[in-house]
Amino acid sequence: MEARNWWKEAVVYQIYPRSFMDSNGDGIGDLKGIISKLDYLKDLGVDVIWLSPVYQSPNDDNGYDISDYYSIMGEFGTMEDFDALLDGAHKRGIKIVMDLVVNHTSDRHKWFIESRKSKDNPYRDYYIWREGKDGKEPNNWGSRFRGSAWEYDEETDMYYLHSYSKKQPDLNWENVKVREDIYQMMDWWCQKGIDGFRMDVISMISKDQSFPDGEVKGLYGDFSPYIMNGPKVHDYLKEMNHKVLSRYDLMTVGETIGVTTGEAKKYASCKGDELNMIFQFEHVWLSEGKLGKWTDKKVDLIELKNVMSKWQTELKGKAWNSLYWDNHDQPRAVSRFGNDSTKYRNLSAKMLATCLHMMKGTPYIYQGEELGMTNVRFEKLEDYKDIDTLNTYEEYVSNGLVTKEEMMRYIHCKSRDNARTPMQWNDNSNAGFTAGIPWIKINPNYIDINAEAQVNDPDSVYSYYKKLISLRKQYDIIVYGNYQLLEKDHEKLFIYSRTLGNEKLLILCNFTEDIVDYGPEKEWESATVLIDNYSGVERKSNQLLPYEARVLYSYS
Numbered sequence: 001m002e003a004r005n006w007w008k009e010a011v012v013y014q015i016y017p018r019s020f021m022d023s024n025g026d027g028i029g030d031l032k033g034i035i036s037k038l039d040y041l042k043d044l045g046v047d048v049i050w051l052s053p054v055y056q057s058p059n060d061d062n063g064y065d066i067s068d069y070y071s072i073m074g075e076f077g078t079m080e081d082f083d084a085l086l087d088g089a090h091k092r093g094i095k096i097v098m099d100l101v102v103n104h105t106s107d108r109h110k111w112f113i114e115s116r117k118s119k120d121n122p123y124r125d126y127y128i129w130r131e132g133k134d135g136k137e138p139n140n141w142g143s144r145f146r147g148s149a150w151e152y153d154e155e156t157d158m159y160y161l162h163s164y165s166k167k168q169p170d171l172n173w174e175n176v177k178v179r180e181d182i183y184q185m186m187d188w189w190c191q192k193g194i195d196g197f198r199m200d201v202i203s204m205i206s207k208d209q210s211f212p213d214g215e216v217k218g219l220y221g222d223f224s225p226y227i228m229n230g231p232k233v234h235d236y237l238k239e240m241n242h243k244v245l246s247r248y249d250l251m252t253v254g255e256t257i258g259v260t261t262g263e264a265k266k267y268a269s270c271k272g273d274e275l276n277m278i279f280q281f282e283h284v285w286l287s288e289g290k291l292g293k294w295t296d297k298k299v300d301l302i303e304l305k306n307v308m309s310k311w312q313t314e315l316k317g318k319a320w321n322s323l324y325w326d327n328h329d330q331p332r333a334v335s336r337f338g339n340d341s342t343k344y345r346n347l348s349a350k351m352l353a354t355c356l357h358m359m360k361g362t363p364y365i366y367q368g369e370e371l372g373m374t375n376v377r378f379e380k381l382e383d384y385k386d387i388d389t390l391n392t393y394e395e396y397v398s399n400g401l402v403t404k405e406e407m408m409r410y411i412h413c414k415s416r417d418n419a420r421t422p423m424q425w426n427d428n429s430n431a432g433f434t435a436g437i438p439w440i441k442i443n444p445n446y447i448d449i450n451a452e453a454q455v456n457d458p459d460s461v462y463s464y465y466k467k468l469i470s471l472r473k474q475y476d477i478i479v480y481g482n483y484q485l486l487e488k489d490h491e492k493l494f495i496y497s498r499t500l501g502n503e504k505l506l507i508l509c510n511f512t513e514d515i516v517d518y519g520p521e522k523e524w525e526s527a528t529v530l531i532d533n534y535s536g537v538e539r540k541s542n543q544l545l546p547y548e549a550r551v552l553y554s555y556s
């Protein structure tokens with residue numbers, strides 16, 4: 001068995017503060033709101049909260065554009081509130097992992113305000129400035145939020161790079177002063193007692209310094225090969241590890257967009273010289289089409305099994321996995337991988353949870369996932385708030401890449417706002433999220449799907465998650481057992497086993513609404529059922545009912 005670590009045994013719960021709980025009726029979730037729900041999280045049993053950014057920000061990208069790393073966003077509260085949150089969480093045995101957004105800052109950050117003033121400003125090289133080419137951008141790169149990745153700045157007649165919105169200029173990690181300032185800031189938060197970092201697009205911090213044109217996809221060139229997993233990214237992370245991370249007992253997870261399993265073995269190596277684990281994107285990029293993520297294509301189960309299993313087996317003994325179906329950038333898990341109809345919503349939400357939590361790695365729950373919250377369908381574009389959704393609609397529709405109707409369909413499947421409608425606490429007005437007008441509309445299904453209805457119901461999705469989390473605390477095999485995919489060509493079932501010493505688990509998941517015949521091998525006849533989502537329902541042992549999940553345990 002590999003080395004024990006608390007972060008391998010933990011379950012992480014992601015909070016998107018803007019949409020979690022509003023304490024003062026301004027329609028925006030805040031820190032006091034989170035504090036008021038700590039007992040809820042304690043009851044659920046999670047070990048770690050990953051807090052999406054709470055730093056001062058003009059909110060061009062909801063906090064992922066930071067203007068001061070040392071202060072709290074006014075709308076969310078104060079530093080005293082933060083300290084109270086940290087303290088309240090710690091008292092309940094819950095750790096707090098902060099989002100660390102250091103690929104870019106806000107254009108309102110003092111470094112950038114200085115940087116753009118003149119070519120010889122001491123902060124000039126904190127960002128990536130280039131001369132134009134023949135009166136145009138330095139190269140053809142498109143930003144991930146549409147438009148060119150370069151913005152012209154009149155002041156000095158040069159362009160700056162922004163991989164995301166033009167209000168999110170990319171920091172220049174080549175500059176040692178930038179790195180030192182970032183490490184100092186990280187250290188300041190560690191001194192405060194936080195328990196780790198989730199590092200935003202950390203795979204993008206090192207850019208190919210020749211800045212070549214990218215292959216044109218859609219309207220712009222693709223920067224991925226020159227920015228993702230760039231030439232010095234591992235040097236920088238080793239340096240960060242040496243200067244900050246290794247000096248504290250932290251949990252670190254990198255959002256490594258574009259990562260391969262080969263790269264992951266460096267980022268999240270068991271050697272511990274960079275990060276503890278990373279988020280890979282292969283399973284959430286599976287259904288991509290010619291317009292990238294903007295499609296309504298469903299993911300193919302065989303491909304999904306392939307990708308998940310590849311990460312399970314290739315990282316074995318070399319690096320640690322993180323496990324997720326959704327987060328604040330992805331559609332709701334049950335709508336995407338399961339079935340969000342009234343009939344199958346709860347069953348498929350539980351099935352997906354089983355499938356993920358029984359794999360090897362640290363599982364992440366995104367707020368509301370534990371209730372089976374679903375995608376939302378706003379009919380009007382104005383009801384969407386996400387910069388990615390709005391910019392993409394504008395660029396694709398006005399350039400005739402899609403019709404308005406098509407784009408709305410894609411938005412219903414893929415918009416990040418699917419995950420950002422407020423938490424559904426109860427069936428009172430505004431789902432108990434706010435006494436005011438919520439910053440984004442509530443999903444109308446809060447009447448049926450809400451926490452209050454689920455916490456005391458033993459058959460709820462919530463209670464099922466609670467049980468999964470507690471099983472993890474009882475069985476080492478769930479954390480440390482070896483993974484093996486079975487029936488890899490089965491089109492309806494996802495079946496795998498875990499092994500640790502004399503113990504064995506068999507995980508059976510039906511990803512369809514069909515009844516599927518499947519009888520496990522004889523050796524499982526006397527096994528015990530650890531958890532299943534049809535308990536109390538009479539059924540045959542050689543059949544799986546629609547969206548059934550069953551976990552068998554045997555000891556020899």
Ligand code: GLC
Pocket residue numbers: 061064065101164200201255328329
């Ligand atoms: C990450 C965040 C996303 C944000 C982007 C730019 O992907 O998860 O929400 O928009 O980085 O910071």
Ligand code: CA
Pocket residue numbers: 022023024025026027028029030075
């Ligand atoms: Ca508020």
